[in-house]
Amino acid sequence: MTQEAYVTQGPLTTEAGAPVADNQNSETAGVGGPVLIQDQSLLEKLAHFNRERIPERVVHARGAGAYGTFTLTRDVSRWTRAAFLSEVGKQTETFLRFSTVAGNLGSADAVRDPRGFALKFYTEDGNYDLVGNNTPVFFIKDAIKFPDFIHTQKRDPYTGSQEADNVWDFWGLSPESTHQVTWLFGDRGIPATLRHMNGYGSHTYQWNNAAGEIFWVKYHFKTDQGIKNLTQEEANKLAGEDPDSHQRDLRESIESGDFPSWTVQVQIMPAAEAANYRFNPFDLTKVWPHEDYPPIEIGKLELNRNPENVFAEVEQSIFSPAHFVPGIGPSPDKMLQGRLFAYGDAHRYRVGINADHLPVNRPHATEARTNSRDGFLYDGRHKGAKNYEPNSFGGPFQTDKPLWSATAVSGATGTHEAPGHAEDSDFVQAGNLYRLMSEDEKSRLIENLAGFIAKVSRDGIAERAVNNFRQADGDFGKRLEAAVQALRG
Template identity: 90%
Template sequence: MTQEAHVTQGPLTTEAGAPVADNQNSETAGAGGPVLVQDQTLLEKLAHFNRERIPERIVHARGAGAYGTFTLTRDVSQWTRAKFLSEVGKQTETFLRFSTVAGNLGSADAVRDPRGFALKFYTEEGNYDLVGNNTPVFFIKDAIKFPDFIHTQKRDPYTGSQEADNVWDFWGLSPESTHQVTWLFGDRGIPATLRHMNGYGSHTYQWNNEAGEVFWVKYHFKTDQGIKNLTTDEANQLSGMDPDSHQRDLRESIERGEFPLWTVQIQVMPAAEAANYRFNPFDLTKVWPHEDYPPIEIGKLELNRNPENIFAEVEQSIFSPAHFVPGIGPSPDKMLQGRLFAYGDAHRYRVGINADHLPVNRPHATDARTNSRDGFLYDGRHKGAKNYEPNSFGGPFQTDRPLWQPTQVTGTTGNTEAPVHAEDNDFVQAGNLYRLMSEDEKARLVDNLAQFISKVSRDDIAERAINNFRQADGDFGKRLDTAVQALRG
């Protein structure tokens, strides 16, 4: 089954609507003569073709997406006043974009890389974007390091290839990455399909209820299809045979009516407990152990409709963690704080200042009422309405009620590290993750890491990388050192 094409019957036309007499032969000065500049059908087609693509995303360029429905299954009003979370059984339309991080737009799907899990809720109070990954943690904890980190994952400016030296030099000098790297090189580093992996909000977010009480929240999306992964060899073979494997699987499963489903869970921390929690609860390289804050099931997420046009709805879709609704807000997570700016700025550059007006991005359950006007591709939607506030002509007005509660701060300004909590260090959770693995999982993890580290050209970079895992767990480091030495001879 394929998506039916929506084509208007009748003559082929130009962009202006004039009928095209001949779409096979360009107009020339006599038979065999040069092409004429007056052939506007030819020039219009070539000019449009040259502009069919927009700049690809610097990260998360390779993506697939689908529409779906979020259904609330638990009363959460004690924690948040968000209307789309106000009534058990309430359904909200969603759009979910999956992506790899480091690869470009034409790269293969089945590669070892985190997967973006960007979810847009089309709520009656505006769009709420939850921008996460398929891992609960990340490589760094401060956005000021993000451009440097991504530069190590992308093509080297001299060689034009991803270089093991760059990757492991940065990770070795950034011990905070040890936890996420352990995730990435374990079995879940290459999902078998997009349907067979979990999603996470990763960051910590604020929820606030009608009484103004504040709670810190983490999101989990647990796949109902079960976790399935690929080994490195399986992924290499699949990437060569079908670079579009994940996108194809998602599209075809929805076409068959096998709608992917995730169980949505949250962890909830009362705001008063954050200051003395054993880990910094706003550190993106850390998880909240489930024994401290057990996950609570709150809903189901189902994907049930494919996009009709990949460029219009997947490539031009935009997500920003700054898109909140009443009852939900940011936390002091320094990575999240940087992303509040960076995502919106990227979309204004890539897609344009009116990207929010595109069908996939604009609110579906309410109207956007702003005083922003004009700019590239402005559609005139405001007609003759005034473009300032306050005004006396019935224009939109402020509510005087912030979306989230203020966060108390103290101290002086400056370039400071985040506060250190009792059990904060860069290695403890990576070690915990390693010790949770079976012997087979540990063996595959060590082999995956060793295969990559062995490509490093300098012994000091390789040793520093290995030492991070040694500090996470002695056995982990010893086995990795042995494996790398064997491969390096």
């Protein structure tokens, strides 16, 4: 059989050839409701994306990690019934994995890229995973666009290199990325070390208390070492001379007893305030202004023990935002909703169906009791116990106590955009961020952006990219346009 040429023109379809009606919005239970499992276009797209590489992570492949301790310093019982947050002074063992997003396993550390900040709490109610970044926002607001976004950051299928055309074509056509791109090309785009950067939960999560009341929450991890960054020139030199600079710095600081730490803060919004807030509080491309919801200090995170084997404990560590504990749950954030499926699916494919049995991943303060059996690397831990529920042989049983509180939904199913709020905009917060910068910071931001945009092959792509920043701030756009034109001749 001869191989037919791949057809790129015409309607986008599923793997089975059915036309895709909406590739921008996943299907939800009403406007603003949770994502539906019946959206097979979304599930097929995410599942296929998770299986594109064997065996390193498709994203966040380059990583470093360490064990530590979280200590609660404030009573938060009015907002959450989570057991590990129940008593001031209580300590919980943790494992934190840092990573770059776009680079492969052998790439350099000192590059312009967001950093993953994935934190596992080994609680007495099971493991709680908080999967965030070193930025409080992200490039997109719906998980259905995530595979497309990452494809633009990875190697082009024809050239085998990252291409400026792909990056800026996507960002220019996705104006919601403007805020995160402004973060990325500013001074914090290349941290000096993993110890000298903040971490964020980024998404909005649910906290619920003993009375069943719901609060929406955002997490902040403020580095106690102070913020330190690299210029592009410093990073270029360091990446060539010492590609393992961040991993080495973290390991050596812990070995020497100089334990890095972060002050943990949360922003808390009563659930009733979400519907009429001035912009969508579940939009991952936006921050909650501190004047609206001031950060509240609740604890301290310290890293104090290195892994003994990088492969076993860093590469085989798995994190999923679906790993909740009683008192904490999801929000209608559409990026988070997609990740609830995608992260676990990636780990089942990459590490195996029994990945949760590995020492770094299994609960440390309790015991997992499931009816799952067999599969790759199954260790026979259940011996002859029955593998179904309910049973009459003393097997594990359901608690009838949900981990999080129910939220109301309404309306017809469909591929809805997120509900509109009075001040929703893809550009306002990017402009606010620009105006907060000093003149030197603005100059470096313009230089970093212009150097990359100038590499695109088509004037239209460059003009569209600049226009997004122009809409964020007139001065921002004017200076960037001039800088790009000067480089492109």
